[in-house]
Amino acid sequence: MSLYQAPLKDMQLLVGLAVAKAGLRDLPELAEFDDELIGAVLEEAGKFAQGELAPLNAVGDTQGCRFDNGKVTTPEGWKEAYQQFCEAGWMGLALPADFGGQSLPKFIAQPVNEMWLSANLAFVMFQALTQGGSEILLHFGTDEQKARYLEPLISGRWTIAMALTEPNAGSDLGALSTKAVPQGDGRYLIKGQKIFITYGEHDMAENIVHLVLARTPDAPAGSRGISLFAVPKIRIESDGSLGEANDISCTGIEHKTGLHGSPTCSISYGDNDACYGELIGEENKGLAAMFVLMNEARLSCGMQGVSIGEMGYQRAHEYAFERTQGSDFETGKQRVLIAHHPDVARMLLSMRSEVMGLRSLGYLIAALIDKADFTGDAHERRALHARVALLTPIFKAYATERGNLMAGTTIQVFGGMGFVEETGVAQLMRDARITTIYEGTTGIQARDLVFRKIQSDEGAAINALLNEIRTLAESLRSDSELAGLGQLLGDICTGVANAVAPIVNRDGANLLQLNAGAVPLLEALGTLCCAWQLAELAQVAQSRLSEGQDPDYHRNLMALAKFYFAHSVPNIAARLATFRQADAGIEQYRFDI
């Protein structure tokens, strides 16, 4: 069995479209990042993902991490792969060249990230942490702090750990109780227990910089009293060299159903009252800083859904073209490949269409962030930020929910063999299961969508999105082949606009309904976003087809859109119907009897 093939052709197509849609083609700052360079980077990353990371994926799952007396040992080969990853410069791909990075735009980093996540999700979790942690330092760190941390992080000599969760503070970070007491010399004494810290302790790097959320003595209660501290595992001397161990101890790692290769640590800070850290950004503004990383992490998390779906599709596709079973549904011919059974083809296309729609959305978001970074027009930047802010919870939650279902579909294609661990597809299901939970559960993303992304700007961002999709729908309608998709897409936009109106009109809003219906609404919008991306892709494919380019490939893209509109788009109306009456039965129900 082949482990993973980087889908370079799909990637390059979708990166190109995202760049064009975001209006990045004409930016002189990005002129050097032409198709050729993009292709070269993707190809190199693909080789590394296939050749180095994918073979370690099952190793990580089987061996897991070992915890012994405060030390964590990563699986066989992890350490060497980490060295290679850093030496090849992948860690700093989208981080500033000033600190040793490569300053590539996000629209290239996103597909590269996708390959790491497909090839070995558990392994590569350190990378999003270093990326996000470095961005926090870039935004909120002093020049001295940037100088102290960034180069070692980007080179991979040190890694980042994010210490947020406490046993009683998970989704609700405002409830955390870790203390930080100023020592008058710029240092803070940190004391508290944190859990669920990815790569909080490991054996791959010289040092680990813990970014710890904690409260100073006079901090206000709740989320307005949280500050962010950099707390190194090994103390850093003024010349940047490493000194003595800080008072940090790893007290255990979780025994998880998936992601065995990624150590999830419980950490105790300041057991001996000698754990020192320094403040990053302003006091009591820790959550705002953390949101820089969180938004980054949510995008990466959404890509995990895509990556798991892609892996699942590849494995299922391969198996469906190897395994013979049953007879042909039309001719009755015996022992056909299972791919020829329409139900198996349906499962394969459901995965393929969702992966392409979600991937396209993920790449678009990355390109929009790049565009916002480079545009000089403040109005445009605001609109871009609003678009990204709207799409982020949809992408994070919907892609990971679908990723879970796609992992299940993969196992279903494998039949009984999928239930046997050696096949490797059960690992996809187990690994995927956390993606709808960490970095904000699906429920939290949905609340964010309804209240912060739709209600708080009175529907401006959602209406702008719907208008853009309507414009596409209009242009599809004039095409004989794609008119049906255009008609449907336009109708859905009307349905969505009607459904969200009560959110914006606060007076008429039924709070129970909006809260209970948030997830169904998010699912409707997630499906709409995929439909939008796939319809646009079909339009591009048709135009290229008319120029005679790569007919099989482009015909497939058109078929994919038609499949998605028949198999997934009908769910939008259903989810909107549920959203509108989501409080039904809930208020009356008494759980306590």
Added chain:
Amino acid sequence: MSLYQAPLKDMQLLVGLAVAKAGLRDLPELAEFDDELIGAVLEEAGKFAQGELAPLNAVGDTQGCRFDNGKVTTPEGWKEAYQQFCEAGWMGLALPADFGGQSLPKFIAQPVNEMWLSANLAFVMFQALTQGGSEILLHFGTDEQKARYLEPLISGRWTIAMALTEPNAGSDLGALSTKAVPQGDGRYLIKGQKIFITYGEHDMAENIVHLVLARTPDAPAGSRGISLFAVPKIRIESDGSLGEANDISCTGIEHKTGLHGSPTCSISYGDNDACYGELIGEENKGLAAMFVLMNEARLSCGMQGVSIGEMGYQRAHEYAFERTQGSDFETGKQRVLIAHHPDVARMLLSMRSEVMGLRSLGYLIAALIDKADFTGDAHERRALHARVALLTPIFKAYATERGNLMAGTTIQVFGGMGFVEETGVAQLMRDARITTIYEGTTGIQARDLVFRKIQSDEGAAINALLNEIRTLAESLRSDSELAGLGQLLGDICTGVANAVAPIVNRDGANLLQLNAGAVPLLEALGTLCCAWQLAELAQVAQSRLSEGQDPDYHRNLMALAKFYFAHSVPNIAARLATFRQADAGIEQYRFDI
């Protein structure tokens, strides 16, 4: 944490309704099985499930089975629990008293079965095998064979193993190649390799009777040339005592993602050309015999979906009322129980409503089988068989698909803690994953539904079902409180009738569409069946409420129906829309580029 509480109140209610609906109340043969007796049996079973089986569930998952040199050792406590199970008479609950069973009707055995499956699915898999295997022997065995096998099986001294699958014959049993050569003395020499044999080897009983599908030398190719043989692990002397070991060897057990406590064996028959078995039923009629067991197994499998959903609901409910996190959505009060978050309440009610709808369906099917067994009216018997035959694939596939989703929802309610194995809910997801595959995948159930259950009788059974649901819808419409549900239910029946018309009308049928749309159609019918059951339940609840009975409980049942009609029923129209255009994109798509 509590492990499992048998939901006796719900069970007794739904058994009572199923008995009434199936018209079993007036049967003199069943007069002794009154509410009191039912209640007593359920209570005893509940105690055993909670007290003996549930505590071993995590043990089985953690330890798994051990394979060593042909021997399989079950997890700690398994053997003792098996002894107790048999001694208490649970094995033969629904098997004839003539052979040591208790001759209870299926409508009581079904909820009892549900409890075993909830408490410890991996453990109790032997029970459905003995039940189904015994029914094969009762139907197809000679008097001598019944005398030989049934008492030891029902007492639990021996167990049954079903040896169907071969590496190249899974869903397509017609492809199997195991040989059976007659020896002229009534014995057959068996030779072949079988895989995926549940409890094919274990240490809990004195002997294991393998029911092996094999081909005699002159058998026709395909599924018409398969015969069924009883092949004991230890040879049986003419006086019924055990003799020497037969030539059967277990070559390994699977390393599965779930059901660790249930050994899934590879077995080699006749390595030394000394594996003897005897024919059960007629030569070349093995598949027909196997279908007796298969129908039994499919019902049991559907109950697994219910059982997993019930377990998941109980665990999620308990956690949601222990865990505080976040603030109240209306008052802003800090640190509320997560059950008070509308999205968590939504998840809980989605599980609760599906479990109640599916459980009601499962109990109804059992009662209809009982009714068919007892009715003297051949016409009625045929109609009952047709109804059961129609509902079986829907129940098997839909309940297990929902069971998988409910296991995922349980983990989602637990958040990060759900991903940690010690919580025990990840096991639900892992165990559940095989249920949509074994005993016929969801795709196979859906084909069975479309072609054998709807098309082959020209829609008679489905139309009879729709008419019954329409009658309910009509009577709901005259009730002010439930009129909305009645209206919807009636509309759905019209939608389903329109959608299935092309199946019955063979001329107009598009084979690709029917095959690719079979699963979406099955999902639509599964949801309709739950809606039907829940609407009927709401009607009963309202009538009892008007009599002042248990108002909180009955109000909850009405709320549950309203919730389901808002949250799940809208999916029916979506799935039907997909069914109607299920070929879209599939024919055009080329996987080979």
